[in-house]
Amino acid sequence: MKLLLPALLLALGAHAVKREDFKECAQTSFCRRLRPLSSKSEVADFTSPYSLGSPSPAVSPHIGTPAKDAAWTFPLTSTLYPDVGFELRVDVLDGDIAQVRVDEVGSASPWRRYNETAKWALLSPEPAHVRASITTKKGVSSIKYGTGLELRINHSPLRIAMLRGGTEEIVFNDRGLFHMEHFRTKEIAIEEEEVVKAEDGEEVKTEEGAEVTTEEPVEVKSEPEEQKPFEATIDRSWFETEDGDLFEEHWKRWRDSKPKGPEAFSLDLTFPRAKHVFGLPEHASPLSLPDTIGEGSYYSEPYRLWNVDIFEYVADSPMALYGAVPLLHAHSAQGTVGVLNLVASETWVDVAHTKGVQTHWISESGIMDLLLLPGPNPTALFEQYATLTGPAQMPPQFATAYHQCRWNYNTQGEVIEVQDRFEEADMPLDVTWLDIEYADEHRYFDWNKKMFPDPVAMLDQVAKLGRKMVAIVDPHIKRTDSFRVYKDSLDLDILIKKADNNNFDGWCWPGSSVWVDFFNPKSWEWWTRMFSFETWADQTKALFVWNDMNEPSVFDGPEITMPKDNIHAGGWEHRDVHNINGMLFHNQTQHAISVREPTKKRPFVLSRAYFAGSHRYGAIWTGDNLGTWEHLAGESAMFLSNSIAGMSFVGADIGGFFGNPGTEMLVRWYQAGAFMPFMRAHAHIDTKRREPYLYDEPIRSHLRDALRLRYTLLPTWYNAFHDAATKGYPVIWPQYAKFPADESGAAVDDQYYVGDSGLLFKPVVVEGATTTEVYLAANEPYYDYFSARMWPARAKPRNITLDTPLDKFPLLIEGGHIFPSRERVRRASSLMGQDPVTLTVALGKNGAHGQLYLDDGETFAWERGEFVHRELAYADGRLRSTQKVPHDAHNAFARSIAAVGVERVRVLGLNKAPSSVTVAGREVQFEWEKGAPKAKEPRAGILTIKNPGVKVVDDWEIVIA
CATH class of the missing domain: 3.20.20.80 (Glycosidases)
Known part of the structure; x- marks a missing residue:
């Protein structure tokens, strides 16, 4: 055994990922069956075979207990299989999130589709307190909710659009790619396959009386002789292709017994207004997901969601990696929406930037459980996602x-x-x-x-x-x-x-x-x-x-x-x-x-x-x-x-x-x-x-x-981790989330902002680089963190070039922000808890704002109000610290750091030296370093206030005259 393991590890991770150890779409039968739907949908007379019946108020509890007037069920049928029953359910949840689910119902099969993904992924919130109404007229149901939101449900063929202000933003089944494989016995599956062959005009050669056997016992849904060939009005071959791997699949030396047979499903989601889609981690790919299908596509394979151990993964690939979050943000300067597709089985996603952005999702098993997040901007999406899945854990x-x-x-x-x-x-x-x-x-x-x-x-x-x-x-x-x-x-x-x-x-x-x-x-x-x-x-x-x-x-x-x-x-x-x-x-x-x-x-x-x-x-x-x-x-x-x-x-x-x-x-x-x-x-x-x-x-x-x-x-x-734990915000922010109206910077993914601090960081990733370009989007001045060099505000985004020898890298401060630091670095962070704080104020066109959050760093006492949280603001020559949220400012933790002070305030961007700096009428020391705002390389004026004599736990005001 000891000799075998090193050899095995060498085979697993020699010097590059062994692509042959991991499947492509065509090597897994359900993706091979359902991915071609996308190209077949381009046929002129292609249409979805799925239709809805009339809605009824939903009665079964789901996530919590939805309000009676915010959940409905629709019988769902397919002309491909009129004897197979499906149900579509719509819930309107807190946060104006619409949930659309489809499951097979009334089946005689002993099997069930997996329906517990939400149990593990989502919180169990209180009953939804939403107001929604439904009207149905001429085969269209309209569910109105939130502020100007509507789900417009076309019954036949099935199509569901989420509209805001009358404009479609998310469309389900726009291309008719929704298809849910139903449970069947192996015998029935063979007969259905013969029907498909016959409809394709192929010769059917089945030896009369041939016995069909399976290696696994399978419950029979109904007697085979009762099944009649389906007289299709829609070409069934568009949805059901010949596949010998329905009930057993082999790959290399492994056999998958597949006792339930085929149970995959396909769906398409179109974002008519979007120019970018982001998400679907984890992949080593650009943030703005490139096309995987169509002429000139960036990738030839779909994005795969299937958690695997990949040694030395490829640096740019849609291959599956270690995690899978089936979440997408669809974005343009006009707005941002999101979808969370709650499926835990192997899933492949195609992306095409056509008619907005079109996506095609193919999953091996489970129910369809879609959550439509209305946005209308990235910050709102973060909050809505946290409503569903909870905020991040507050780390020690x-x-x-x-x-x-x-x-x-x-x-x-x-x-x-x-x-x-x-x-x-x-x-x-x-x-x-x-x-x-x-x-x-x-x-x-x-x-x-x-x-x-x-x-x-x-x-x-x-x-x-x-x-x-x-x-x-x-x-x-x-x-x-x-x-x-x-x-x-x-x-x-x-x-x-x-x-x-x-x-x-x-x-x-x-x-x-x-x-x-x-x-x-x-x-x-x-x-x-x-x-x-x-x-x-x-x-x-x-x-x-x-x-x-x-x-x-x-x-x-x-x-x-x-x-x-x-x-x-x-x-x-x-x-x-x-x-x-x-x-x-x-x-x-x-x-x-x-x-x-x-x-x-x-x-x-x-x-x-x-x-x-x-x-x-x-x-x-x-x-x-x-x-x-x-x-x-x-x-x-x-x-x-x-x-x-x-x-x-x-x-x-x-x-x-x-x-x-x-x-x-x-x-x-x-x-x-x-x-x-x-x-x-x-x-x-x-x-x-x-x-x-x-x-x-x-x-x-x-x-x-x-x-x-x-x-x-x-x-x-x-500060940033606390915002993640309380608001659901990311610790680091991409350009499109900070500046959603800036179309030109939406795809920028090689730099990011730290929380709400205004700190903009870009790593140097090119060998031998002595200069690096940074993209500036805000109509605010930017300051170099290290040198206080200043780039004046500009109405239009622009690129700037920074000198980056080996000891330098881009770290800028966007004007209008205040952030805290501790300048006395010790051997470990636990020894810095009683150290004083420095505040950096980077002035923008309308002053500056920021925050300081502190707690004990190890217990959950912060959830009981044991913390210090200060609102920092600069306007009209006054820097103020006030209590950010109503709570006991003299809690036990606050008392434990009562002696911790602000040892320095650094203000960037003042035009001239102040005549005085006072705290509660008392003058305090300061230093002034003159700026050069009109130089070829402008430099900000720097005011440094030493030991202003204020504590982090108190309300105070520093007046800069």
Whole structure:
């Protein structure tokens, strides 16, 4: 076994992704069947075979309990299969979100379509308090709701449009591509296939009396002889193509038994006014999704949503990666709308910029569950998405600082050496990570005592420096009777099953492994107990967790993951729930960490796999990237794509997981890393050591400067994380979301803004670059963060060029903003909580605004009002700090930082020196650095107010005369 594993890993990740290990659309039968619908729809007489009956008020509860006048059901039929029943349901939810679902009903089949994706992805809100009305006339139902919103439902053929002010913004089934494969027996499927052949004019050769057998027992829906060939008025071959893989599918050496037969569905969504669509993470693609179909398309394959473990993924590709969020934003300068397609099975999405933007979604199983988000702008979409899925988790403060990892720090001594070397180099560090080698025989929870003889002592030694540690806990469990976790899972019968209902075993890091079924509620309390201090004694409260490989990654499985016909709790197949699987593991782990102490603490758990709603549970990263300029250049678009889908606590392995970047590239990675929401350096076991303290000058100073800048700006990052946790806003904002009316900048994805701070960052991603272009959209002045060089306000967006030698990179401040910082960088962020704050005021045309949010950084007391949240505003020569939200300003946390003051105020953009600066009538010291607003390279005037004598917890006003 020990000889086989390295060879297997070499095969998995030699020097580039092995594309042949992962399917293309034509290699998976449901995509092969349904993707051609798009081209067939261009036939002149093509029309949708689906029609609706009359609406009825819905009575069954859904998400909460919808108001009786805001939910309706429609019988849905297809002329292809008039004896098959479907139902379409419309709900109007809080936030003016319309939900449209389709399920098969009244089937004699023992099977059901998977309908629980919403259960895991969405919150369970209070009953919807919405007002909506429906009228039906001449085959058209009109549902009116919100402010000027309407769902216009054409009954025959089926077509649903969301209109605002009478203008269509989202159209379902505009091209007639909606099709839902119904449950059938293999015998009936063969007869239907013969009908299709006959309609195509092909000769049908079926040996009379031939016996049809299946390897899996199949319930018969009705006697085959009762089925009559369908006399079609619509060419059935448009929707049903000959396919020998309906009930069994083979790929390479794997067999998928497919006991339920075909149950895929297709739908088209058109955005008539849109010029861009964003979202569908996770892909290594541009933020504005390029075409995948049509003449001259950028990609030839659809965007695939199917969580997989891809070593050394391609830097520009629609291939599936580790996470899947089926969310789209459709955008133009006239408005932005969104759709969330709640399906957890394998899904492919084609995009074409034709008649606005057209999209075609193809999923293997499940019900259709569409949520239409009306916008009308990106900020509203973020709020609406948070209404559905919840806001992001508020992370512990240390998690927003710097993390140091590699595969692997192999001994207790190495861990302590890392702490010492960071100290000697005067480089801050908050978290040191341990990869799989800390665990004895890769049995997570069990330390390798030869290499880590006293884990508790090690953790305590690290904690004394104000730091934390993270250890990996993967979902695969070593299959050996001597491992307590394996024995427990057997005794509780909570393992994922094979199609034959025996426990599934596969190959991963420990060798032969099993996987806990976290869809089984019996696993939840047990998993929580695994992380208790009583059960896992070799830990302390300074240890946090990393959930890797949770797609799940199975080295000897199809596409390096689990077979689709595996069985989960409730009888659901793995094909139904695959993209949710990693989220459930993440959820249960973060819960276990949060409750292991008597006072509930904010957990930190990093996950690789994720789905819609995973942002409630912690951070993610972009997986096994490469230390190349191409991967460095592509990361910003990936961050932004994730961020607009809620997953904004995201980062990439600094330096690249694979490879040995040179010093120039490493410096650029660290500069980029300082502006990743999740900042972690990580490297493969075969790479050279590249901790930042290992380098000689001047490289060491460049790396130190990037680290220290991150720590200086931690209060600004914390503001952004708080907005994500309370409003659903992204931590980093793309151009189109900040400036939705600016059409020319909508596709810009190589720079971004940090929260509401006005800080605009762009990484340098070109080897040898000494200049870099930045796109400025606001009609405000911009200031260089480092030099106070100023670019005056301009009515039209423009590009500017900055000098970027190796020690420089673009970091600008948009005028009109105030942001906080802490200039006294210490060895760890936990030691900076009593340090004074600096406020930078970058004046715009109408003054400036900002905020300062502080809490204890580790508990949930902030949810009970234990925080300080200040509104900062500058206007007419007065800088004010006031309470931002009504609450007890003298709460326990506020009292604990009562002595923390503002040590410096820096004002950029004043035209002349003030005559005085006063606080409550008392003059305070200031320095004035004259600007040069009319120079060839304008420079802002800088007013520095030293020690104004104000506290962060108080209301105050500084008057600049």
